[in-house]
Amino acid sequence: MTNRTALIFGAACALMATPVFAQEGEAPAATPDAEKINMVIVYGEDECAASTDDQINVCARLSESDRYRIPTQLRDDPNDPSKEAWTNRVLAYEYVGREGTMSCSASGAGGFTGCGLKQIDAAYAEKKEDPGLTFGRMIAAERKKRLDTIDAEAALVEERVKQFEKERAEREARMANEAPGTENPDSAPPQPE
Known part of the structure; x- marks a missing residue:
């Protein structure tokens, strides 16, 4: 019985990996x-x-x-609380006590789903405030x-x-x-x- 299960498992793995090889190709030339x-x-x-x-x-x-x-963006501590805007502090309180879908919490079903959006929003805000070139x-x-x-x-x-x-x-x-x-x-x- 174990040989049959191992054979089925091996065949399933081989079939799942086949499309990956077919999709690989050269990068498009400029x-x-x-x-x-x-x-x-x-x-x-x-x-x-x-x-x-x-x-x-x-x-x-x-x-x-x-x-x-050292570049100006890296000279100071970006996590210094005195440099955070009040609007960001208020928005941070929105997530306190939230749970469930789109909440970025460890509790509730689907609590993890909001974490990606939160990180994306933070990245865009950082990019907008970047004093760089x-x-x-x-x-x-x-x-x-x-x-x-x-x-x-x-x-x-x-x-x-x-x-x-x-x-x-x-x-x-x-x-x-x-x-x-x-x-x-x-x-x-x-x-x-």
Whole structure:
């Protein structure tokens, strides 16, 4: 009887593990047209590398005195009660005495279910209050600067094309007025640069 049970248990384990092997695969390759963003913190008068066509370099500049210091977020005790806002203290009292589903308590059925949401809310609150660097805004500013240069270059090219077309129309009109009916088949129209 024990051999049969072991055989059934082994077969069940093998069947449960089979879909895992089928789902594994290579990570998707990065698309070639995706822009690469390099975020760097530079100190004092250090040079910030210039952006290239395929990579945007975003530099956050801090003072020279911060080069070898512990980051500001880690210098103080984040658990110091004097730094906690009164609204957070009041919200903490909401959970006192709660039990059951979505309560994050050890008692009651489903008391654990609210713990994950509580941690997620705490993480978002911490992220919102983070005094650290905001690379998102710096990246957006660098993108805008890059798009502005592209638009300026496109406007210059468009002006050159308009000028060339105008000169070409004037040449053709001049040639038509100088010798009507005598076209030279060997002459080719000038090509743009």
